[in-house]
Amino acid sequence: MTCPRIEINLNKVSHNAKFLVALYATKNINVIAVMKGVCGDSVIADTLVKSGMTSLADSRISNLHKLRYSGINVPLMLLRVPMLSEAEEVVKSVDISLNSELLTLKVLSKYAVAHNTIHKVILMVELGDLREGIMPHEMIDLVVQVIALEGIKLVGIGTNLACFGGVKPDDNNMGHLSSIANQLEEKFGLQFEFISGGSSANYNWFMFTKEVKRINHLRLGESIYLGCEPLLGKPIPELFTDAFTLIAEVIEVKTKPSLPYGEIGQNAFGNIPVFEDRGSMRRAILGIGIQDVAISGLEPLMDIEILGASSDHLVINTKKISLKVGDEVSFHLNYGALLSAMTSPYVAKEYQASMEYLDVQMTE
Numbered sequence: 001m002t003c004p005r006i007e008i009n010l011n012k013v014s015h016n017a018k019f020l021v022a023l024y025a026t027k028n029i030n031v032i033a034v035m036k037g038v039c040g041d042s043v044i045a046d047t048l049v050k051s052g053m054t055s056l057a058d059s060r061i062s063n064l065h066k067l068r069y070s071g072i073n074v075p076l077m078l079l080r081v082p083m084l085s086e087a088e089e090v091v092k093s094v095d096i097s098l099n100s101e102l103l104t105l106k107v108l109s110k111y112a113v114a115h116n117t118i119h120k121v122i123l124m125v126e127l128g129d130l131r132e133g134i135m136p137h138e139m140i141d142l143v144v145q146v147i148a149l150e151g152i153k154l155v156g157i158g159t160n161l162a163c164f165g166g167v168k169p170d171d172n173n174m175g176h177l178s179s180i181a182n183q184l185e186e187k188f189g190l191q192f193e194f195i196s197g198g199s200s201a202n203y204n205w206f207m208f209t210k211e212v213k214r215i216n217h218l219r220l221g222e223s224i225y226l227g228c229e230p231l232l233g234k235p236i237p238e239l240f241t242d243a244f245t246l247i248a249e250v251i252e253v254k255t256k257p258s259l260p261y262g263e264i265g266q267n268a269f270g271n272i273p274v275f276e277d278r279g280s281m282r283r284a285i286l287g288i289g290i291q292d293v294a295i296s297g298l299e300p301l302m303d304i305e306i307l308g309a310s311s312d313h314l315v316i317n318t319k320k321i322s323l324k325v326g327d328e329v330s331f332h333l334n335y336g337a338l339l340s341a342m343t344s345p346y347v348a349k350e351y352q353a354s355m356e357y358l359d360v361q362m363t364e
C-alpha cells in the first residue's frame, strides 16, 4: 500500500462529531466543525455534515472554496480575519466571516453590494489572548459604523482564546463576552444569532461552569478529530483518540554507532546536532520526513524511539523491535502533525468506513 499514508477512520470521526454536537446541545450551544486541521478535506466534511454538523469553518478561503465547489451544502464560515486581497472571494464563496478591522468590513461591504449579496459578519472581541479582536472599549464605536454598512449583516460577536497567549476560557472571560453582547444588543436594538465563545479549548469551562450565560456557539476542530481537549491534552471521555493514524515504511535497517563520527559541522537545517554516545544500536530509516509531517507531533504506536529527521528521512532506534525493510510503522499524531500531514501532497489519504454504520448513525 502507498506510504506514507494517513488512515482516516470516518466512523470514529463521525462518532466524535455526533457526541460533541449532543454534548454542547445540553447547554444550548451550537457547534461548527473547523476543517483546517484536515486541510478542508471534502470526504471528512461530508461525514461531519451527515453526523449533525450544520455548518463548516476554515481559516483559509482556498479550503472553503474547495468545500463549496465539492457540493457541500451548508453555511461556510471564514475563521481568519479576511485579507483585503481576498475580500471579493470571501463575499462570493463564504456565508459568514470573523472580523476585527473597519477597513476590511468596508471593502467586504463594497463587494457584497457589487455582487448583490448580504455578507454576515461576527465581530471578534479581544479578551486577553492577544491574537485577533477589538478591544472591548472600542466595540460600541465600531458597531455604530458596521451596522451602517450596506450589504453587511452583523450577526454576532465572538472571541478567540488559548491560541496565542494560552489564555484559558473561564467564567470570567465568557461572562465578559456575554455582558458585551447584552450591552450591544440593548444599545442598538439587535438580536445576535451568534455569541461564539471559542474552540475545543472551551471544553473544561463548559463541563464545569454553572451557567454558560449568553454563549451559544463554539468552533470545534481538535476535539472532533483527536478526541481530546487542547489545554491539557487530556482525552475527552467516550471519544475516539485514534481516528487518524500515520503509516511510514522502513527503507533501511542496520546496526550502527549512536554517535556521528568525523568532523562535525551544521546539518541540513543549519543546526549543529548533539547526540549522546549509547554504543551501537539497531537503527532504521523510514521513508517520511519534514516535508510530510511535523515530526515532533508523532508518537510511535510501538516501542521505538525517534532519533531525528531530515526532509525525507526519519531515523529511529528500533530498541527491541525487530524491523525489516518493507515493514510499516504506525504513529499517533497531535494536532500540528495532523494538520501538516493532511496538508502535505506527499502523504496519501486513505478513508476507512463502513457506510452502513454512517447511515445507521444518521437515522438513529
Ligand SMILES: *Cc1c(COP(=O)(O)O)cnc(C)c1O
Binding pocket: 034, 036, 037, 059, 079, 080, 160, 198, 199, 200, 201, 219, 220, 221, 222, 223, 230
Ligand atoms: C482553529 C480555530 C478554531 C478551532 O480550534 P480547535 O482548537 O481546533 O478547536 C476556532 N476558532 C478560530 C478562530 C480558529 O482559528
